[in-house]
Amino acid sequence: MAVRVVRRRELTFWEKLYIPQILSGLKITFRHFFRNLFLHTAHLLGRYKLLPAAVTIQFPEELRPLMSRFRSRHRLTLRADNTPRCVGCMLCETVCPAKCITIVPGEHPDPNVEKYPVRFDIDLGVCVYCGYCVEVCPEDAIRMDTGILDVAAYSREAMRLDIHELMDPKLRKPITECNLTFPHKCSLSGGAMKGSWESVTGS
Ligand code: SF4
Numbered sequence: 001m002a003v004r005v006v007r008r009r010e011l012t013f014w015e016k017l018y019i020p021q022i023l024s025g026l027k028i029t030f031r032h033f034f035r036n037l038f039l040h041t042a043h044l045l046g047r048y049k050l051l052p053a054a055v056t057i058q059f060p061e062e063l064r065p066l067m068s069r070f071r072s073r074h075r076l077t078l079r080a081d082n083t084p085r086c087v088g089c090m091l092c093e094t095v096c097p098a099k100c101i102t103i104v105p106g107e108h109p110d111p112n113v114e115k116y117p118v119r120f121d122i123d124l125g126v127c128v129y130c131g132y133c134v135e136v137c138p139e140d141a142i143r144m145d146t147g148i149l150d151v152a153a154y155s156r157e158a159m160r161l162d163i164h165e166l167m168d169p170k171l172r173k174p175i176t177e178c179n180l181t182f183p184h185k186c187s188l189s190g191g192a193m194k195g196s197w198e199s200v201t202g203s
């Protein structure tokens with residue numbers, strides 16, 4: 001089979017100078033600059049209010065308003081008695097394509113509630129923010145509406161949210177005390193506060 005060699009086109013003299021390209025870029029920059037200058041001035045004078053002008057948002061000090069459907073950091077929703085709505089059905093763990101949810105369910109003392117999550121971890125370092133966990137939950141127990149975008153951390157372990165951080169999105173690691181209203185006791189293990197299956201079963 002014949003091989004067709006395609007040679008890259010040589011740049012012309014003017015293209016090698018790059019001056020036309022620089023001027024073309026400056027033209028776009030100045031067009032936006034003068035358009036926005038004109039519109040912001042006009043808005044101050046109460047004119048052309050319907051024509052939007054570009055604004056610079058000083059992130060992260062200033063946050064852009066998020067759309068209601070925007071997927072931000074997860075949270076677990078709560079019942080009136082401040083316990084999680086989650087019934088430990090494991091649907092979210094099963095559907096998660098990144099396999100970043102870890103749930104350990106326990107028997108709930110209230111016979112009307114089948115189970116509850118003794119442990120509920122989400123590894124944000126692996127999560128792809130697809131929202132499947134929210135879609136699949138039959139109890140509306142997990143949502144991605146905290147508006148928290150800054151999930152960066154200095155270690156992989158810090159990227160792993162546990163049930164304390166999921167129930168109270170304001171909490172940040174290290175968590176050394178558990179004040180959750182649960183039928184089990186959390187304990188500090190390996191520097192992380194974890195709910196323990198053993199403490200539920202008493203084994
Ligand atoms: S958003 Fe997607 S990847 Fe992240 S925990 Fe939920 S199901 Fe898993």
Ligand code: SF4
Pocket residue numbers: 085086087088089090091092093103136137138139140141142
């Ligand atoms: S968060 Fe929802 S889907 Fe996931 S285990 Fe709890 S009840 Fe089931």
